Amino acid sequence: DTGVSQNPRHKITKRGQNVTFRCDPISEHNRLYWYRQTLGQGPEFLTYFQNEAQLEKSRLLSDRFSAERPKGSFSTLEIQRTEQGDSAMYLCASSLRGETEAFFGQGTRLTVV
Amino acid sequence: GESVGLHLPTLSVQEGDNSIINCAYSNSASDYFIWYKQESGKGPQFIIDIRSNMDKRQGQRVTVLLNKTVKHLSLQIAATQPGDSAVYFCAEGDSWGKFQFGAGTQVVVTP
Secondary structure, eight states: OOSOEEEOSEEEEOTTOOEEEEEEOOTTOOEEEEEEEOTTSOOEEEEEEETTEEEEEOTTOOTTEEEEOTTSSOEEEEESSOOGGGOEEEEEEEEOTTOOOOEEOOOEEEEEO | OOOEEESOSEEEEETTSOEEEEEEEOOTTOSEEEEEEEOTTSOOEEEEEEETTOSEEEOSSEEEEEETTTTEEEEEESSOOGGGOEEEEEEEEOTTOOEEEOOOEEEEEEO
16 A cells, blocks of 8 residues: 555446546645556556646646646546546556655546446 | 657566566656556556666665666666566656656566
């Protein structure tokens, strides 16, 4: 257990539905990252926060994706109008500013049917 | 665009032998390079990192080598154990802490 918690662990949804994932980082970590990973591939960067500020969004993050970290603690990632291509593992990680070591959660596996 | 990649998709190693995992990168502006280990069903786990101004760094049973001339990164694992079986990713990072991962190498430790 790395201390980063993600919920739910698994989500099956029908195409077109909206889904929301939650990440609880290590409490003192001010940086929080979202990544997406498909089978056999490395994680792909989606977005990251420093405290409550969203600093960067990947081009992979279409308008259907939105992430928030309202109080600089937990974060949510919402996908609207899900598509089959959204099926993947969504990983959250946190770190301290200036530290290279990021701690990953176990991920939320999304299956869009 | 810039990318990080691995030479070998699968590495089979006998228990007790040393393992070497290789990685090529193309973004010479990266500030540091990191190795992660991912076991089945888990998120990536940090192993070791190296700053771009270094060429070697050692940890517990692991050594990372950085050759900036040929843009090559390697991870050496000494006395490989069954618990080392996993997928290993190299990643490159910038000063903001954003990482770009390669595709991964599956390490299989055989008895």
